[in-house]
Amino acid sequence: MAVGGKRDASHFVGVLGWPLEVTLSPLMHNVGFRRLGLDWIYLRWPVAPDDLDHAVRGLRALGADGANVTMPHKESIVEHLDSLDEDAGAIGAVNTVRRSGKELIGHNTDVVGFSEFLVEDAGFQPDGTSALVLGAGGAARAVVKALGNLGAGDVTIAARNREAGASVAALADDATRSARAIGWEDASDLIDGVDLVVNATPIGMRGEALLSRGTFRPNQCVIDLIYSPPTTPLIERARASGANGWGGLGMLVRQAAASFAIWTGQQAPLDAMSAAAIRGIGHHH
Ligand code: NAP
Numbered sequence: 001m002a003v004g005g006k007r008d009a010s011h012f013v014g015v016l017g018w019p020l021e022v023t024l025s026p027l028m029h030n031v032g033f034r035r036l037g038l039d040w041i042y043l044r045w046p047v048a049p050d051d052l053d054h055a056v057r058g059l060r061a062l063g064a065d066g067a068n069v070t071m072p073h074k075e076s077i078v079e080h081l082d083s084l085d086e087d088a089g090a091i092g093a094v095n096t097v098r099r100s101g102k103e104l105i106g107h108n109t110d111v112v113g114f115s116e117f118l119v120e121d122a123g124f125q126p127d128g129t130s131a132l133v134l135g136a137g138g139a140a141r142a143v144v145k146a147l148g149n150l151g152a153g154d155v156t157i158a159a160r161n162r163e164a165g166a167s168v169a170a171l172a173d174d175a176t177r178s179a180r181a182i183g184w185e186d187a188s189d190l191i192d193g194v195d196l197v198v199n200a201t202p203i204g205m206r207g208e209a210l211l212s213r214g215t216f217r218p219n220q221c222v223i224d225l226i227y228s229p230p231t232t233p234l235i236e237r238a239r240a241s242g243a244n245g246w247g248g249l250g251m252l253v254r255q256a257a258a259s260f261a262i263w264t265g266q267q268a269p270l271d272a273m274s275a276a277a278i279r280g281i282g283h284h285h
Pocket of ligand 1: 110135136137138139140159160161164184199200201202203205225226227248249251252253255
């Protein structure tokens with residue numbers, strides 16, 4: 001509707017995923033939009049894999065401002081987009097889509113989300129340090145790309161699938177002193193010697209132990225990307241040894257904030273979005 005000759009701005013974004021049972025994104029973003037007084041809305045779009053093509057055409061036809069993309073579409077959406085930014089291109093996965101005119105551009109804010117969490121929130125300076133990353137899936141790819149971007153020294157990826165581990169290591173090959181993949185069973189022996197440990201597997205979501213042979217030490221940074229539950233046995237063990245243990249909520253908020261800024265061009269209200277995420281976890285858990 002035109003008011004005073006000015007077109008109504010109704011901006012909308014949403015999250016594409018399947019089955020999309022639990023997602024904190026609508027809550028975080030809608031709270032963020034309200035906090036800044038923006039006329040934007042964030043919707044839930046459960047889209048089955050076979051319908052992804054139609055859904056992306058729908059976004060174009062309706063003029064959506066963008067979208068978040070979650071399991072299982074992060075990789076399959078790439079072929080439906082017009083271009084990718086550097087991080088999304090390197091990883092081969094997209095978690096954020098932005099519309100620019102008629103074009104849909106893919107971004108991956110998990111990379112900058114992890115980087116900002118690590119440096120700004122956890123206070124860890126990765127330059128020249130050694131890191132052990134557990135897992136070789138989408139989250140591990142984002143973490144290792146981020147560590148490469150930040151100039152980490154040595155990055156080791158422990159994965160039960162050696163080929164997947166090597167492919168993740170390749171993401172940081174040029175940017176680090178060394179990036180290599182090791183067998184899953186060898187991870188525990190390395191813990192004591194690294195500055196940073198990141199769990200990028202789902203192990204711990206149901207209270208399972210991880211790296212039970214290893215010993216943590218003070219001043220190490222241990223990050224579990226799992227955010228629900230807020231703490232895991234890994235974090236608790238790390239903290240008990242004097243290490244700095246962090247859950248995954250900070251990264252989740254940071255990746256959302258980066259998407260928010262990409263769509264709106266405004267700095268995201270981190271405090272309001274964090275509070276919304278914490279409240280949301282309380283409801284789901
Ligand atoms: P994914 O693509 O499915 O990758 C999971 C990885 O964990 C794979 O390498 C998988 O190995 C490995 N894995 C699973 N179970 C294992 C086991 N029992 N032993 C050894 N390795 C095992 O999932 P993702 O998207 O990377 O997510 C991983 C975790 O990170 C999830 O808990 C997710 O919630 C969390 N996450 C958090 C954030 C955040 O913002 N905080 C963002 C993204 C993801 P195989 O390939 O051999 O199965």
